[in-house]
Amino acid sequence: MAEGATPLWRWAPDAGALADAATAATAGGAGGKVEAREDAGGGKGRGLFWAGLAALPAGALAFRERPLAAAQHVSNRAAAPCCPGCHRFVGGGERFLSACLGRGGEGTGDSLTATPPAAAGGSGSAPGGSFRVPRWKEAMAAGGWAPPAAGLRCRGGCGAEYCGVACEEAAWRGAHGLLCPGAGPAPAWDEALEAARAEEEGTAGPPQKRARPESSNAENGLGRQFWSAAFLAHAAATNDVFALAGLCVADVLSRARRRLAERPAEPAPGAAAADAALRWAWTPYGLGWKALWWECVPCPPESAEGGNGGEREFRAALRGLAGDSALLLRRALFDARFPALFDDEVLGSLVGMFELNNLDMVVSNPLARYFRYMESLREGVTGKEEAGGLAEGDLAAAAALEALIEDADTDCHCSGTAFFRAQSLMNHSCDPNCAARKGDADADDSAMLYALRPIQPGEELTISYIEERDEDGQLRPVEERRRLLRDYGFECGCPLCVKEAGAKIPVPGPTPGAP
Numbered sequence: 001m002a003e004g005a006t007p008l009w010r011w012a013p014d015a016g017a018l019a020d021a022a023t024a025a026t027a028g029g030a031g032g033k034v035e036a037r038e039d040a041g042g043g044k045g046r047g048l049f050w051a052g053l054a055a056l057p058a059g060a061l062a063f064r065e066r067p068l069a070a071a072q073h074v075s076n077r078a079a080a081p082c083c084p085g086c087h088r089f090v091g092g093g094e095r096f097l098s099a100c101l102g103r104g105g106e107g108t109g110d111s112l113t114a115t116p117p118a119a120a121g122g123s124g125s126a127p128g129g130s131f132r133v134p135r136w137k138e139a140m141a142a143g144g145w146a147p148p149a150a151g152l153r154c155r156g157g158c159g160a161e162y163c164g165v166a167c168e169e170a171a172w173r174g175a176h177g178l179l180c181p182g183a184g185p186a187p188a189w190d191e192a193l194e195a196a197r198a199e200e201e202g203t204a205g206p207p208q209k210r211a212r213p214e215s216s217n218a219e220n221g222l223g224r225q226f227w228s229a230a231f232l233a234h235a236a237a238t239n240d241v242f243a244l245a246g247l248c249v250a251d252v253l254s255r256a257r258r259r260l261a262e263r264p265a266e267p268a269p270g271a272a273a274a275d276a277a278l279r280w281a282w283t284p285y286g287l288g289w290k291a292l293w294w295e296c297v298p299c300p301p302e303s304a305e306g307g308n309g310g311e312r313e314f315r316a317a318l319r320g321l322a323g324d325s326a327l328l329l330r331r332a333l334f335d336a337r338f339p340a341l342f343d344d345e346v347l348g349s350l351v352g353m354f355e356l357n358n359l360d361m362v363v364s365n366p367l368a369r370y371f372r373y374m375e376s377l378r379e380g381v382t383g384k385e386e387a388g389g390l391a392e393g394d395l396a397a398a399a400a401l402e403a404l405i406e407d408a409d410t411d412c413h414c415s416g417t418a419f420f421r422a423q424s425l426m427n428h429s430c431d432p433n434c435a436a437r438k439g440d441a442d443a444d445d446s447a448m449l450y451a452l453r454p455i456q457p458g459e460e461l462t463i464s465y466i467e468e469r470d471e472d473g474q475l476r477p478v479e480e481r482r483r484l485l486r487d488y489g490f491e492c493g494c495p496l497c498v499k500e501a502g503a504k505i506p507v508p509g510p511t512p513g514a515p
Ligand SMILES: [Zn+2]
Pocket: 083, 084, 085, 086, 087, 088, 162, 163, 164, 167
Protein backbone atom coordinates (compact mmCIF):
# COMPACT_ATOMS: atom_id res chain seq x y z
CA MET A 1 0.00 0.00 0.00
CA ALA A 2 1.33 3.40 -0.95
CA GLU A 3 2.27 5.77 1.84
CA GLY A 4 -0.66 8.00 2.74
CA ALA A 5 -3.27 5.88 0.95
CA THR A 6 -6.64 5.33 2.65
CA PRO A 7 -6.47 2.49 5.17
CA LEU A 8 -8.25 -0.57 3.88
CA TRP A 9 -11.09 -0.43 6.41
CA ARG A 10 -11.94 3.20 5.60
CA TRP A 11 -11.81 2.70 1.87
CA ALA A 12 -15.25 3.07 0.29
CA PRO A 13 -16.01 0.95 -2.77
CA ASP A 14 -17.63 2.54 -5.79
CA ALA A 15 -21.24 2.59 -6.95
CA GLY A 16 -20.84 -0.72 -8.76
CA ALA A 17 -20.28 -2.44 -5.43
CA LEU A 18 -23.47 -0.87 -4.13
CA ALA A 19 -25.43 -2.27 -7.07
CA ASP A 20 -23.84 -5.68 -6.43
CA ALA A 21 -25.07 -5.59 -2.86
CA ALA A 22 -28.64 -5.21 -4.04
CA THR A 23 -28.26 -8.12 -6.42
CA ALA A 24 -27.29 -10.26 -3.42
CA ALA A 25 -30.95 -9.96 -2.50
CA THR A 26 -33.43 -12.18 -4.28
CA ALA A 27 -36.67 -10.27 -4.55
CA GLY A 28 -39.74 -12.11 -3.43
CA GLY A 29 -42.63 -10.45 -5.26
CA ALA A 30 -43.43 -11.32 -8.86
CA GLY A 31 -41.40 -9.10 -11.18
CA GLY A 32 -39.89 -7.62 -8.07
CA LYS A 33 -36.54 -6.01 -7.63
CA VAL A 34 -34.74 -4.16 -4.90
CA GLU A 35 -32.35 -1.35 -5.66
CA ALA A 36 -29.60 0.26 -3.61
CA ARG A 37 -29.19 4.03 -3.80
CA GLU A 38 -26.26 6.10 -2.68
CA ASP A 39 -28.54 8.80 -1.31
CA ALA A 40 -31.85 7.86 0.26
CA GLY A 41 -32.61 11.50 1.04
CA GLY A 42 -33.16 13.20 4.37
CA GLY A 43 -29.48 12.96 5.28
CA LYS A 44 -29.78 9.20 5.77
CA GLY A 45 -27.10 8.22 3.29
CA ARG A 46 -27.55 4.95 1.47
CA GLY A 47 -30.83 3.13 1.35
CA LEU A 48 -32.64 0.20 -0.20
CA PHE A 49 -35.70 0.69 -2.39
CA TRP A 50 -38.50 -1.41 -3.81
CA ALA A 51 -37.99 -1.29 -7.57
CA GLY A 52 -40.69 -3.73 -8.60
CA LEU A 53 -43.06 -2.87 -11.43
CA ALA A 54 -46.03 -3.28 -9.14
CA ALA A 55 -46.75 -2.57 -5.51
CA LEU A 56 -45.65 -5.20 -3.03
CA PRO A 57 -48.71 -6.41 -1.11
CA ALA A 58 -48.75 -6.47 2.68
CA GLY A 59 -47.38 -9.74 4.01
CA ALA A 60 -45.43 -10.52 0.85
CA LEU A 61 -41.76 -11.42 0.87
CA ALA A 62 -39.79 -8.33 -0.18
CA PHE A 63 -36.52 -10.20 -0.52
CA ARG A 64 -34.41 -13.00 0.81
CA GLU A 65 -30.67 -12.88 1.11
CA ARG A 66 -27.85 -15.25 2.00
CA PRO A 67 -25.30 -13.72 4.38
CA LEU A 68 -21.89 -12.69 3.16
CA ALA A 69 -20.50 -14.09 6.39
CA ALA A 70 -22.23 -15.88 9.23
CA ALA A 71 -21.27 -17.88 12.29
CA GLN A 72 -23.26 -19.73 14.88
CA HIS A 73 -22.62 -18.64 18.48
CA VAL A 74 -20.16 -20.99 20.12
CA SER A 75 -22.51 -21.37 23.08
CA ASN A 76 -25.30 -22.52 20.78
CA ARG A 77 -23.39 -25.19 18.85
CA ALA A 78 -24.01 -28.13 21.15
CA ALA A 79 -27.77 -27.56 21.28
CA ALA A 80 -28.22 -26.93 17.56
CA PRO A 81 -26.11 -29.12 15.23
CA CYS A 82 -25.79 -27.06 12.05
CA CYS A 83 -23.67 -26.94 8.92
CA PRO A 84 -21.10 -24.14 9.37
CA GLY A 85 -21.53 -23.26 5.71
CA CYS A 86 -25.27 -22.68 5.37
CA HIS A 87 -26.52 -23.35 8.93
CA ARG A 88 -28.99 -26.00 7.84
CA PHE A 89 -29.52 -28.51 10.60
CA VAL A 90 -27.76 -31.83 10.07
CA GLY A 91 -29.17 -35.04 11.48
CA GLY A 92 -32.49 -36.54 12.49
CA GLY A 93 -35.01 -36.17 15.27
CA GLU A 94 -33.16 -38.33 17.78
CA ARG A 95 -30.01 -36.33 17.40
CA PHE A 96 -31.72 -32.94 17.61
CA LEU A 97 -33.56 -34.04 20.71
CA SER A 98 -30.43 -35.30 22.44
CA ALA A 99 -28.58 -32.12 21.49
CA CYS A 100 -31.42 -29.94 22.68
CA LEU A 101 -31.59 -31.72 26.01
CA GLY A 102 -27.84 -31.52 26.41
CA ARG A 103 -27.39 -35.28 26.33
CA GLY A 104 -25.34 -35.36 23.20
CA GLY A 105 -21.85 -35.08 24.68
CA GLU A 106 -21.39 -31.63 23.30
CA GLY A 107 -18.56 -29.79 21.71
CA THR A 108 -16.40 -32.51 20.33
CA GLY A 109 -18.56 -33.32 17.36
CA ASP A 110 -18.22 -36.99 18.20
CA SER A 111 -21.65 -37.21 19.68
CA LEU A 112 -23.08 -36.64 16.30
CA THR A 113 -23.97 -40.16 15.38
CA ALA A 114 -27.69 -40.39 15.88
CA THR A 115 -28.74 -42.61 18.71
CA PRO A 116 -30.49 -45.69 17.40
CA PRO A 117 -34.26 -45.54 17.70
CA ALA A 118 -35.34 -47.43 20.76
CA ALA A 119 -38.06 -50.02 20.71
CA ALA A 120 -41.51 -48.62 20.14
CA GLY A 121 -43.24 -47.40 23.23
CA GLY A 122 -45.45 -44.62 24.47
CA SER A 123 -42.98 -42.76 26.61
CA GLY A 124 -40.76 -41.47 23.86
CA SER A 125 -37.69 -42.03 25.96
CA ALA A 126 -35.69 -45.19 25.98
CA PRO A 127 -33.12 -46.67 28.33
CA GLY A 128 -29.68 -45.16 27.95
CA GLY A 129 -30.94 -41.66 27.33
CA SER A 130 -31.71 -42.10 23.65
CA PHE A 131 -35.05 -41.19 22.18
CA ARG A 132 -37.53 -42.57 19.78
CA VAL A 133 -38.97 -39.85 17.62
CA PRO A 134 -41.94 -41.45 15.88
CA ARG A 135 -42.96 -40.41 12.37
CA TRP A 136 -39.94 -38.15 11.92
CA LYS A 137 -39.53 -38.92 8.21
CA GLU A 138 -43.21 -38.42 7.55
CA ALA A 139 -43.20 -35.08 9.32
CA MET A 140 -40.15 -33.86 7.43
CA ALA A 141 -41.58 -34.98 4.10
CA ALA A 142 -44.80 -33.12 4.86
CA GLY A 143 -42.80 -29.95 5.48
CA GLY A 144 -41.34 -29.96 1.99
CA TRP A 145 -37.70 -30.52 2.98
CA ALA A 146 -35.73 -32.70 5.32
CA PRO A 147 -32.35 -32.11 6.91
CA PRO A 148 -29.59 -34.43 5.67
CA ALA A 149 -29.43 -37.37 8.05
CA ALA A 150 -25.65 -37.29 8.24
CA GLY A 151 -23.10 -34.68 7.33
CA LEU A 152 -19.64 -34.55 5.84
CA ARG A 153 -16.64 -33.87 8.08
CA CYS A 154 -14.12 -31.17 7.30
CA ARG A 155 -11.13 -32.70 5.52
CA GLY A 156 -8.85 -30.75 7.83
CA GLY A 157 -9.83 -32.96 10.75
CA CYS A 158 -11.34 -30.23 12.94
CA GLY A 159 -14.58 -32.15 13.34
CA ALA A 160 -16.79 -29.51 11.70
CA GLU A 161 -19.70 -31.26 10.03
CA TYR A 162 -21.10 -29.85 6.81
CA CYS A 163 -24.47 -30.59 5.22
CA GLY A 164 -22.78 -31.96 2.13
CA VAL A 165 -20.03 -31.73 -0.46
CA ALA A 166 -20.93 -28.26 -1.74
CA CYS A 167 -20.63 -26.54 1.63
CA GLU A 168 -17.49 -28.45 2.67
CA GLU A 169 -15.72 -27.66 -0.60
CA ALA A 170 -16.68 -24.00 -0.58
CA ALA A 171 -15.47 -23.66 3.01
CA TRP A 172 -12.22 -25.44 2.30
CA ARG A 173 -11.48 -23.37 -0.81
CA GLY A 174 -12.28 -20.22 1.13
CA ALA A 175 -11.97 -18.96 4.67
CA HIS A 176 -12.18 -22.22 6.60
CA GLY A 177 -9.39 -23.77 4.57
CA LEU A 178 -7.14 -21.04 5.97
CA LEU A 179 -8.51 -20.99 9.51
CA CYS A 180 -9.23 -24.68 10.12
CA PRO A 181 -7.80 -25.50 13.56
CA GLY A 182 -7.19 -29.15 12.63
CA ALA A 183 -7.52 -32.16 14.89
CA GLY A 184 -6.65 -32.38 18.54
CA PRO A 185 -7.36 -30.28 21.59
CA ALA A 186 -7.16 -26.51 21.27
CA PRO A 187 -3.87 -25.03 22.51
CA ALA A 188 -3.96 -22.81 25.59
CA TRP A 189 -4.56 -19.46 23.96
CA ASP A 190 -3.03 -17.46 26.79
CA GLU A 191 0.26 -19.31 26.42
CA ALA A 192 0.13 -18.93 22.65
CA LEU A 193 -0.46 -15.23 23.13
CA GLU A 194 2.55 -14.92 25.44
CA ALA A 195 4.70 -16.67 22.88
CA ALA A 196 3.42 -14.51 20.04
CA ARG A 197 4.04 -11.32 22.03
CA ALA A 198 7.54 -12.39 22.96
CA GLU A 199 8.28 -13.21 19.38
CA GLU A 200 7.02 -9.89 18.07
CA GLU A 201 8.99 -8.00 20.70
CA GLY A 202 12.11 -10.02 20.14
CA THR A 203 12.18 -9.30 16.45
CA ALA A 204 13.53 -6.07 15.10
CA GLY A 205 11.05 -3.99 13.18
CA PRO A 206 7.29 -4.17 13.01
CA PRO A 207 5.65 -7.59 12.83
CA GLN A 208 4.56 -6.95 9.28
CA LYS A 209 8.17 -7.28 8.20
CA ARG A 210 8.20 -10.96 9.06
CA ALA A 211 6.74 -12.70 6.10
CA ARG A 212 4.90 -15.97 6.56
CA PRO A 213 4.22 -16.96 3.01
CA GLU A 214 1.69 -19.70 2.69
CA SER A 215 2.84 -23.31 2.42
CA SER A 216 6.53 -22.48 2.16
CA ASN A 217 7.28 -25.59 4.19
CA ALA A 218 5.62 -28.23 6.30
CA GLU A 219 6.48 -26.44 9.54
CA ASN A 220 4.53 -23.42 8.42
CA GLY A 221 1.53 -25.58 7.67
CA LEU A 222 1.57 -26.97 11.20
CA GLY A 223 2.16 -23.51 12.58
CA ARG A 224 -0.84 -22.13 10.78
CA GLN A 225 -3.19 -24.67 12.33
CA PHE A 226 -1.73 -24.07 15.78
CA TRP A 227 -2.25 -20.31 15.52
CA SER A 228 -5.69 -20.74 13.96
CA ALA A 229 -6.68 -22.93 16.88
CA ALA A 230 -5.28 -20.40 19.34
CA PHE A 231 -7.08 -17.55 17.59
CA LEU A 232 -10.41 -19.42 17.69
CA ALA A 233 -9.94 -20.47 21.33
CA HIS A 234 -9.23 -16.86 22.31
CA ALA A 235 -12.37 -15.74 20.46
CA ALA A 236 -14.49 -18.43 22.13
CA ALA A 237 -13.22 -17.32 25.53
CA THR A 238 -13.63 -13.58 24.98
CA ASN A 239 -15.98 -12.52 22.17
CA ASP A 240 -17.03 -14.93 19.46
CA VAL A 241 -17.54 -12.09 16.99
CA PHE A 242 -13.72 -12.11 16.70
CA ALA A 243 -14.00 -15.55 15.09
CA LEU A 244 -16.53 -14.28 12.57
CA ALA A 245 -14.39 -11.23 11.78
CA GLY A 246 -11.41 -13.57 11.41
CA LEU A 247 -13.37 -15.63 8.89
CA CYS A 248 -14.01 -12.44 6.92
CA VAL A 249 -10.29 -11.64 6.89
CA ALA A 250 -9.54 -15.19 5.75
CA ASP A 251 -12.21 -14.92 3.06
CA VAL A 252 -10.72 -11.66 1.78
CA LEU A 253 -7.26 -13.23 1.84
CA SER A 254 -8.28 -16.30 -0.14
CA ARG A 255 -10.07 -14.22 -2.77
CA ALA A 256 -7.23 -11.69 -2.99
CA ARG A 257 -4.77 -14.53 -3.60
CA ARG A 258 -6.87 -15.99 -6.38
CA ARG A 259 -7.37 -12.56 -7.93
CA LEU A 260 -3.66 -11.85 -7.82
CA ALA A 261 -2.89 -15.21 -9.41
CA GLU A 262 -5.29 -14.35 -12.23
CA ARG A 263 -4.05 -10.77 -12.70
CA PRO A 264 -0.44 -10.64 -11.51
CA ALA A 265 0.39 -7.47 -13.43
CA GLU A 266 -2.70 -5.32 -13.05
CA PRO A 267 -2.19 -2.37 -12.92
CA ALA A 268 1.52 -3.16 -12.58
CA PRO A 269 3.47 -6.17 -11.34
CA GLY A 270 4.40 -6.28 -7.67
CA ALA A 271 2.88 -4.26 -4.85
CA ALA A 272 0.43 -2.40 -7.09
CA ALA A 273 -1.15 -5.61 -8.38
CA ALA A 274 -1.33 -7.03 -4.85
CA ASP A 275 -2.98 -3.87 -3.56
CA ALA A 276 -5.53 -3.90 -6.40
CA ALA A 277 -6.34 -7.56 -5.72
CA LEU A 278 -6.77 -6.87 -2.02
CA ARG A 279 -9.12 -3.92 -2.57
CA TRP A 280 -11.15 -5.98 -5.03
CA ALA A 281 -11.47 -8.78 -2.47
CA TRP A 282 -12.38 -6.33 0.29
CA THR A 283 -15.15 -4.64 -1.74
CA PRO A 284 -18.21 -6.57 -0.46
CA TYR A 285 -17.12 -5.94 3.14
CA GLY A 286 -16.33 -2.33 2.35
CA LEU A 287 -20.03 -1.61 2.00
CA GLY A 288 -20.89 -2.37 5.59
CA TRP A 289 -21.13 0.60 7.88
CA LYS A 290 -18.06 0.41 10.07
CA ALA A 291 -16.44 1.90 13.09
CA LEU A 292 -13.68 0.58 15.29
CA TRP A 293 -15.16 -1.83 17.78
CA TRP A 294 -13.39 -0.36 20.81
CA GLU A 295 -14.70 3.09 19.88
CA CYS A 296 -18.28 2.27 18.94
CA VAL A 297 -19.36 -0.19 21.64
CA PRO A 298 -21.56 1.58 24.18
CA CYS A 299 -19.81 1.98 27.50
CA PRO A 300 -21.63 0.05 30.25
CA PRO A 301 -23.00 2.24 33.06
CA GLU A 302 -20.67 0.66 35.67
CA SER A 303 -17.65 1.87 33.72
CA ALA A 304 -19.15 5.22 32.82
CA GLU A 305 -19.78 5.95 36.50
CA GLY A 306 -16.08 6.34 37.06
CA GLY A 307 -16.25 9.45 34.91
CA ASN A 308 -14.08 9.90 31.87
CA GLY A 309 -11.38 7.69 33.34
CA GLY A 310 -13.77 4.77 33.68
CA GLU A 311 -14.74 4.94 30.05
CA ARG A 312 -11.13 5.38 28.96
CA GLU A 313 -10.16 2.28 30.85
CA PHE A 314 -13.07 0.33 29.38
CA ARG A 315 -12.10 1.30 25.82
CA ALA A 316 -8.43 0.58 26.43
CA ALA A 317 -9.35 -2.92 27.65
CA LEU A 318 -11.35 -3.57 24.48
CA ARG A 319 -8.52 -2.20 22.37
CA GLY A 320 -6.16 -4.62 24.10
CA LEU A 321 -8.47 -7.56 23.57
CA ALA A 322 -8.82 -6.77 19.86
CA GLY A 323 -5.05 -6.35 19.60
CA ASP A 324 -4.52 -9.82 21.08
CA SER A 325 -7.03 -11.31 18.67
CA ALA A 326 -5.41 -9.56 15.70
CA LEU A 327 -1.98 -10.77 16.80
CA LEU A 328 -3.08 -14.40 16.86
CA LEU A 329 -4.84 -14.02 13.52
CA ARG A 330 -1.73 -12.46 12.02
CA ARG A 331 0.33 -15.42 13.17
CA ALA A 332 -2.13 -17.76 11.49
CA LEU A 333 -2.66 -15.95 8.21
CA PHE A 334 -0.01 -13.32 7.58
CA ASP A 335 0.83 -12.91 3.92
CA ALA A 336 3.52 -10.35 3.13
CA ARG A 337 1.87 -9.44 -0.15
CA PHE A 338 -1.18 -8.04 1.65
CA PRO A 339 0.14 -6.37 4.81
CA ALA A 340 -2.76 -3.88 4.94
CA LEU A 341 -5.17 -6.73 5.64
CA PHE A 342 -3.44 -7.56 8.92
CA ASP A 343 -3.69 -4.20 10.56
CA ASP A 344 -5.41 -4.35 13.98
CA GLU A 345 -7.93 -1.84 12.71
CA VAL A 346 -9.15 -4.12 9.91
CA LEU A 347 -10.21 -6.78 12.40
CA GLY A 348 -11.48 -4.07 14.78
CA SER A 349 -13.61 -2.48 12.06
CA LEU A 350 -15.12 -5.84 11.07
CA VAL A 351 -16.07 -6.57 14.68
CA GLY A 352 -17.50 -3.03 14.83
CA MET A 353 -19.45 -3.70 11.64
CA PHE A 354 -21.11 -6.74 13.18
CA GLU A 355 -21.90 -4.77 16.33
CA LEU A 356 -23.32 -1.78 14.49
CA ASN A 357 -25.37 -3.66 11.98
CA ASN A 358 -26.70 -5.87 14.71
CA LEU A 359 -27.88 -8.57 12.37
CA ASP A 360 -28.91 -11.78 14.03
CA MET A 361 -28.84 -15.04 12.19
CA VAL A 362 -31.50 -17.56 13.17
CA VAL A 363 -32.54 -20.92 11.78
CA SER A 364 -35.38 -22.75 13.36
CA ASN A 365 -34.84 -26.28 14.70
CA PRO A 366 -36.65 -28.89 12.57
CA LEU A 367 -38.07 -30.25 15.83
CA ALA A 368 -40.39 -27.22 15.89
CA ARG A 369 -41.81 -28.26 12.56
CA TYR A 370 -42.03 -31.84 13.74
CA PHE A 371 -44.00 -30.97 16.87
CA ARG A 372 -46.39 -28.84 14.86
CA TYR A 373 -46.95 -31.66 12.43
CA MET A 374 -47.67 -34.14 15.22
CA GLU A 375 -49.98 -31.66 16.84
CA SER A 376 -51.90 -31.23 13.61
CA LEU A 377 -52.29 -35.00 13.46
CA ARG A 378 -53.56 -35.02 17.03
CA GLU A 379 -56.02 -32.28 16.30
CA GLY A 380 -57.15 -33.99 13.13
CA VAL A 381 -58.00 -37.11 15.05
CA THR A 382 -61.60 -37.07 16.14
CA GLY A 383 -62.96 -40.56 16.37
CA LYS A 384 -61.43 -43.32 18.46
CA GLU A 385 -61.05 -45.51 15.41
CA GLU A 386 -58.89 -43.02 13.56
CA ALA A 387 -56.84 -42.48 16.65
CA GLY A 388 -56.04 -46.14 16.73
CA GLY A 389 -55.07 -46.01 13.05
CA LEU A 390 -52.63 -43.20 13.71
CA ALA A 391 -50.98 -45.05 16.54
CA GLU A 392 -52.05 -43.15 19.58
CA GLY A 393 -48.77 -44.07 21.20
CA ASP A 394 -46.84 -42.04 18.61
CA LEU A 395 -48.90 -38.94 19.22
CA ALA A 396 -48.55 -39.28 22.96
CA ALA A 397 -44.83 -39.87 22.62
CA ALA A 398 -44.41 -36.72 20.54
CA ALA A 399 -46.37 -34.72 23.10
CA ALA A 400 -44.15 -36.10 25.85
CA LEU A 401 -41.03 -35.15 23.93
CA GLU A 402 -42.35 -31.66 23.35
CA ALA A 403 -42.99 -31.26 27.07
CA LEU A 404 -39.45 -32.47 27.74
CA ILE A 405 -38.03 -29.79 25.45
CA GLU A 406 -40.19 -27.10 26.99
CA ASP A 407 -38.98 -28.10 30.45
CA ALA A 408 -35.37 -28.01 29.33
CA ASP A 409 -35.84 -24.39 28.29
CA THR A 410 -32.65 -24.21 26.21
CA ASP A 411 -32.57 -22.36 22.93
CA CYS A 412 -32.36 -25.18 20.44
CA HIS A 413 -32.73 -23.01 17.37
CA CYS A 414 -29.57 -22.05 15.58
CA SER A 415 -28.51 -18.54 16.53
CA GLY A 416 -25.52 -16.51 15.51
CA THR A 417 -24.25 -13.33 13.95
CA ALA A 418 -24.17 -12.54 10.27
CA PHE A 419 -23.57 -9.78 7.82
CA PHE A 420 -26.26 -9.32 5.18
CA ARG A 421 -25.20 -6.83 2.53
CA ALA A 422 -28.60 -5.70 1.28
CA GLN A 423 -30.32 -5.76 4.65
CA SER A 424 -27.53 -3.67 6.14
CA LEU A 425 -28.37 -0.95 3.61
CA MET A 426 -31.90 -0.62 5.01
CA ASN A 427 -32.52 2.50 7.06
CA HIS A 428 -34.39 2.61 10.33
CA SER A 429 -37.93 3.86 10.77
CA CYS A 430 -40.09 3.77 13.90
CA ASP A 431 -42.94 2.97 11.52
CA PRO A 432 -41.12 0.50 9.24
CA ASN A 433 -42.65 -1.02 6.14
CA CYS A 434 -40.59 -4.23 6.41
CA ALA A 435 -39.62 -6.72 9.08
CA ALA A 436 -37.24 -9.66 9.14
CA ARG A 437 -38.96 -12.92 10.00
CA LYS A 438 -37.93 -16.56 9.91
CA GLY A 439 -40.42 -19.38 9.75
CA ASP A 440 -40.15 -23.06 10.57
CA ALA A 441 -39.86 -23.81 6.87
CA ASP A 442 -36.84 -21.55 6.26
CA ALA A 443 -34.10 -24.12 6.31
CA ASP A 444 -30.94 -22.03 5.99
CA ASP A 445 -29.31 -18.86 7.27
CA SER A 446 -30.97 -16.51 4.75
CA ALA A 447 -32.53 -13.30 5.96
CA MET A 448 -36.21 -13.01 4.98
CA LEU A 449 -37.71 -9.53 4.74
CA TYR A 450 -41.48 -9.20 4.57
CA ALA A 451 -43.68 -6.20 3.73
CA LEU A 452 -45.71 -5.00 6.71
CA ARG A 453 -48.02 -2.96 4.48
CA PRO A 454 -48.34 -2.36 0.74
CA ILE A 455 -45.14 -0.87 -0.66
CA GLN A 456 -45.25 1.21 -3.82
CA PRO A 457 -42.65 1.03 -6.60
CA GLY A 458 -39.85 3.47 -5.76
CA GLU A 459 -40.62 3.47 -2.04
CA GLU A 460 -37.77 3.03 0.40
CA LEU A 461 -37.67 -0.26 2.33
CA THR A 462 -37.21 0.33 6.05
CA ILE A 463 -36.89 -1.78 9.17
CA SER A 464 -36.82 -0.93 12.83
CA TYR A 465 -33.44 -1.26 14.54
CA ILE A 466 -35.10 -1.24 17.96
CA GLU A 467 -38.14 -2.64 19.74
CA GLU A 468 -40.19 0.43 18.98
CA ARG A 469 -43.29 -1.02 20.61
CA ASP A 470 -43.76 -2.31 24.15
CA GLU A 471 -45.12 -5.72 25.11
CA ASP A 472 -48.68 -4.49 24.54
CA GLY A 473 -47.90 -3.32 21.04
CA GLN A 474 -48.02 0.36 22.04
CA LEU A 475 -45.53 2.64 20.31
CA ARG A 476 -42.94 3.85 22.84
CA PRO A 477 -42.71 7.62 23.21
CA VAL A 478 -40.26 9.43 20.97
CA GLU A 479 -37.75 10.21 23.74
CA GLU A 480 -37.56 6.53 24.65
CA ARG A 481 -37.10 5.53 21.03
CA ARG A 482 -34.30 8.07 20.72
CA ARG A 483 -32.61 6.64 23.78
CA LEU A 484 -32.78 3.13 22.30
CA LEU A 485 -31.36 4.41 19.03
CA ARG A 486 -28.48 6.29 20.63
CA ASP A 487 -26.09 3.37 20.26
CA TYR A 488 -26.55 3.57 16.52
CA GLY A 489 -25.26 7.11 16.55
CA PHE A 490 -28.13 8.94 14.85
CA GLU A 491 -31.34 10.68 15.67
CA CYS A 492 -34.37 9.25 13.91
CA GLY A 493 -36.01 11.56 11.43
CA CYS A 494 -38.85 9.23 10.44
CA PRO A 495 -42.27 10.84 9.91
CA LEU A 496 -43.48 9.60 13.31
CA CYS A 497 -40.53 11.09 15.17
CA VAL A 498 -40.72 14.38 13.32
CA LYS A 499 -44.43 14.68 13.99
CA GLU A 500 -44.25 13.64 17.64
CA ALA A 501 -41.18 15.68 18.46
CA GLY A 502 -42.60 18.71 16.68
CA ALA A 503 -45.98 18.44 18.33
CA LYS A 504 -45.19 18.12 21.98
CA ILE A 505 -41.60 17.46 22.83
CA PRO A 506 -38.79 19.96 22.52
CA VAL A 507 -36.10 18.63 20.22
CA PRO A 508 -33.15 17.59 22.40
CA GLY A 509 -29.61 18.63 21.68
CA PRO A 510 -27.25 16.58 19.58
CA THR A 511 -27.06 12.94 20.62
CA PRO A 512 -23.91 12.32 22.64
CA GLY A 513 -21.40 10.44 20.58
CA ALA A 514 -23.13 11.16 17.29
CA PRO A 515 -20.95 12.47 14.51
ZN1 LIG B 1 -24.39 -26.44 4.33
